[in-house]
Amino acid sequence: MTPVWARKSTLVLLIAVLALAVFGTTTQTWITVTLDPDQAGQAAGGQNSLAVQGSKAATAVTALALVALAGGLAASIAGKVARWVITVIVVLAAAGIVTAAATVLSDPLSAAQGSIAAATGVNGSRAGTEVTAFPVLAVVVGILLALGALLIVPAGRYWKSRTKYDAAVSAAGAGTSATAAGPVDEIDSWDRLSRGDDPT
Template identity: 75%
Template sequence: MPGGPRNAEPAAGQEGTPGKRPATPAWARKSTLVLLVAVLALAVFGTTTQTWMTVTLDPNQVGHAGAAQTALEVQGSKAATAVTALALVALAGGLAAAIAGRIARWIITGIILLASAGIVAAAATVLADPLAAAQGSIAAATGITGSQAQVAVSAFPVLAVVAGCLLALAALLVIPASRYWNTRTKYDARAAGGAAATSGPVDEIDSWDRLSRGDDPT
């Protein structure tokens, strides 16, 4: 009927209204991604506070210096010192990505990816040669370097590797997700085009940012 197409045209025109920001998918929300990166970075950090290895010393080798301590628990922060520092770097990077500009987000994403790669490499090194990773703790406890011992590895180094890989994947999501985020600087606003750059906030972080600039999001 003639009335059908005329009724459909306004609906199609409303859907294609120029300048309307597309709905933000749940996975691309800034608060969701920032929280995900923070949780994964804290998870990596948390593993380093736990026992990664239990070392059983040989009393015949350590002699009187280690006779009182034949079982030694080694925390992740001692077995892989770099993991602790890199987890904090990734955490800071995730928080910074929430307020960074477009170019800065690329840089921060690269930093988080490098930190994630370092976390995985350091934890994997412990898994590959736990005795070598425990030598520093053995020497501190007994005063003897190069000791032979039996080393039992816990699940925490594996969890650090898994969390590090997930952290890298979360960092990779920042770039495509940032297309849905409001711009952070006047330079981004010019690039995106005035009206689109000043559209309303899509999440709580944007609301706080606008309040800090003196704008009332309500």
């Protein structure tokens, strides 16, 4: 009996949910910037504060979340070797997510410079920054995503379904065996010849 954690639907859904959760964090405010009083007047509308979304503070996180999502979905139809490749890809994507989010946490001002420059027209400004909980959430979910991806290989041993290619090969093999066991007529001979078998 297949354990709950090893079920294909469960594992693929888990990776998809985690990847979407990471993607969701990037749509939220990661950094709240308090602009320098000398530059606040240059900002659009004279605002003295600026909200920086995760997609702008760590642009790589959005792309890596989509890569992880695609990898998780691909695992549901992948063969044995392909599952190893997908596992590596998703783990690397998760590592990139954690690294990018941790970089924002360690130096939020640098991560916000692009948004500050876009709002004020000045690069390298000094401003106060306050980090929200979403970068931390991205780190935590990224770690969980990597752990979930590592389950693909051991769980794959319980997955009985095959790809369409494998099913076609299996059906062809069964047909060949059945033909070999029974009487061979002209039509069967041509069919075997088209498959590369010598009916003689």
